[in-house]
Amino acid sequence: MTPLRQRMLEELQRLNYSPSTARGYILAVRQLAAHFMRSPEKLGAEELREFQLYLLNERKLTPNTVEIRMAALRFFYKKVLKRQDIGLDHLPFPKVPKKLPVVLSQEEVTQLIDAAPNLKYRTILMVLYSTGLRRAEVPQVKVEHIDSARMIVHVKQGKGMRDRDLPMSPKLLEVLREYYRQYRPKIYLFPSSGGRLGADEPMSDKTVWHAVSTAAKRARLSKKIGVHTLRHTFATHLAEAGADLRTIQLLLGHSSIADTVIYLHLSQRHLRTVTNPLDQISLRSDRKPQDPPEENV
Numbered sequence: 001m002t003p004l005r006q007r008m009l010e011e012l013q014r015l016n017y018s019p020s021t022a023r024g025y026i027l028a029v030r031q032l033a034a035h036f037m038r039s040p041e042k043l044g045a046e047e048l049r050e051f052q053l054y055l056l057n058e059r060k061l062t063p064n065t066v067e068i069r070m071a072a073l074r075f076f077y078k079k080v081l082k083r084q085d086i087g088l089d090h091l092p093f094p095k096v097p098k099k100l101p102v103v104l105s106q107e108e109v110t111q112l113i114d115a116a117p118n119l120k121y122r123t124i125l126m127v128l129y130s131t132g133l134r135r136a137e138v139p140q141v142k143v144e145h146i147d148s149a150r151m152i153v154h155v156k157q158g159k160g161m162r163d164r165d166l167p168m169s170p171k172l173l174e175v176l177r178e179y180y181r182q183y184r185p186k187i188y189l190f191p192s193s194g195g196r197l198g199a200d201e202p203m204s205d206k207t208v209w210h211a212v213s214t215a216a217k218r219a220r221l222s223k224k225i226g227v228h229t230l231r232h233t234f235a236t237h238l239a240e241a242g243a244d245l246r247t248i249q250l251l252l253g254h255s256s257i258a259d260t261v262i263y264l265h266l267s268q269r270h271l272r273t274v275t276n277p278l279d280q281i282s283l284r285s286d287r288k289p290q291d292p293p294e295e296n297v
Contacts, residue, residue, distance in 0.1 A: 004041065005029060008080045015079075016161050020136040020205055028072035039075065045086045048073060101232040102223050103266050109233060112212075115219035121211040123179040124190065126225065128170045128212070132234035132252055134159060135209060139202035141189045143180075148173055158253050166251060175225040232266070239267035 002011070005026055012022040032051055033040050035167035048070075055066045077083045089274075103110065110128055127138060137158050145154040149252045151173070176189075187192050188202040209227055216225040231252070238248050249260040 001024075004039065004080075005142070007020070008076055011080050012075075015134070018136055018159060024068060025072035025075060028069040029076050031069070032073060041081065048086070084266045097190055100265060102225065102229050103236045104221075104229060106227070106234045106237070106252065108221055108223070108239075110229075111195045111221060112215050112221045115215045116211070117214060117218065119175075119179055119182055120190070121215060121289075124211040125176055125215055125230070126175055128167045128208075128230040129234055131166045132231045133153075134231065135167075138208045139188065139190055139205055142187055143185055144191055146173075146176060146189065155253070160253070160255055162253060162255075164250065164253050178182060232263075236266040239263045 008029060009022060009026060012025060017025070029040055032043070032048075035051055036043060036047055051073075052066060052070060055061045055069060056063070061069075077086050113122060113125045113129070116125055120223050125132060125140065127141075131153055133141075133155065140156065140158075141153070142156075145156065146168070147154060147170075151168045152172070154169050155164045155166060156178060156268060189202055190203045190207070191219060192201045192203050212225060212230065235248050235252055238243075238251070245257055245260050245264070248263060249257045252260065254260050
């Protein structure tokens, strides 16, 4: 890592950015330098506009991904380089389409979990679906965070550096005990397999992605499934079971309830309680519409 990127990493750590966010921000600066084959210190607003268009038009990245890249570069120039001359505030974010997330049915969740190739991946999938944890939060769960006496999973320093407690399903506790007997984790529930991280460190969040991706391919489900799909499914199924928005907000760790409202749009239970306007009008349904009489030619 170059000294400049090291400075950026230290600033991200100082401001308590998550490891996954830090990786994404460092990647954006590395890609910018590689694109122009120059140090980012020597680039200006015009190069940043050109880079944004390159990401959208040539790399074909989604507007949401480009938005994250540009946020990373804003951080780099304003917080690390302290440059106010570059005019980043006038560099617009691309408009991100508002799409409803993919949600699985209970049958599809069953297919996905049953398609896991081993107990470790099966446990990861069950943790995701029964807690709604984010991809970056799963590796940080420690053995001591599983409170079987109170049936609670403690989430320490999740997104926004906030703690929260999640109710634990008896079915999840059963599979966690089976997983523990086989793998014997010491510190982290899902430790690294060794290598450069070491066995006493958490696994990479890429392993979480791989667990979901592998099971999705084996299950041959037609929907596009990612790690966050299980989080969306967890929240939607809670809403369908009657949980109120405030409860769902707390379980997901949302700072604003506005982020939680979307799950009402996804809940079939709430959609079915809405009376369709067609059902509120009276039609002469006992009489079939008559075709108009044919005109004599």
